[in-house]
Amino acid sequence: MIKNAPYKFSEFVGVNIKSGSGNHLDKTYSSTKQEYEYINTRDSLIKEKVKLSKDDLLYIHRKAVDLGLWNWPEKMLGDTTGKAPKYFLELDYQRKKKIIEIDAAYNTNPKLKDAAMELIKTVDGVIEDAADKQNK
Template identity: 40%
Template sequence: MNERSKKIFLYVCIVVPFLGYCIFYYSNMIKNAPFRFADFESIEFNYGATANMNNKFDSKTSKYQYVNKRDSLIQTSLKLRKDDLLYLHRKATEYGFWNFPDEMISTGVVDTAKNNVRFFLKFNYKEKSKQMLFDTDFKGDPKLYDAAKTMVAEVQRVLNDAEDRH
């Protein structure tokens, strides 16, 4: 092979696949562009037993209600800082929340003997919103299950930290 053929071969084998990967990667980012923090409005988070999700938080109204260890329903006001909301937005991006299916719930017979918990998480933006309904006994893709469980744990941690600050 002469020098020119080597350069063409190198270009075709390295540069073209790299450009193809860049187009694939950034097209997904552009597709999800409506989920920008500048357009962020609120977060809704509900969880509890499958039949009744008594634990609720809405960042728009700052209303937070939860069942404590003595089975009492506590209603309070909980305001999240902008940094907390930005953190949750970035974690949602990191875990791929925008690509989660809307429902990750158990199908078939629900075992009432188990203490299954259902979570509802919704990010509201000016033009769009993304929500997820997630059961702890979801039998789907394990990676998706772990990502959803971690996202829910992050939201709970931020709420607990905000409650400790007040």
């Protein structure tokens, strides 16, 4: 099944993730540009260069495959106030890209929301781990 998947790791280019509340993005990361920006606990904008290893990217790709990302809708939004945490995730491949946008107020499909939030947390964790390793 994985060999016939529409998105193959051999064609994986990179990952982009953004998060924040409403339209205000507190955290952004681009693996192709190796740019990581976030607001720390003192409300200061921190900019770092963070490189993900091939193993990191493979882990993200496999997690997306395991959770069934390719079958998810592009938008999973439920917030009408603009105050709920919002996440934007893009996995880029040579011939395709998969983009999802989800907010914490999405409640149409709880299992789908849980899977999406698990993938978001996984990607965030991989980036945080890579940043920690590079800052030692």
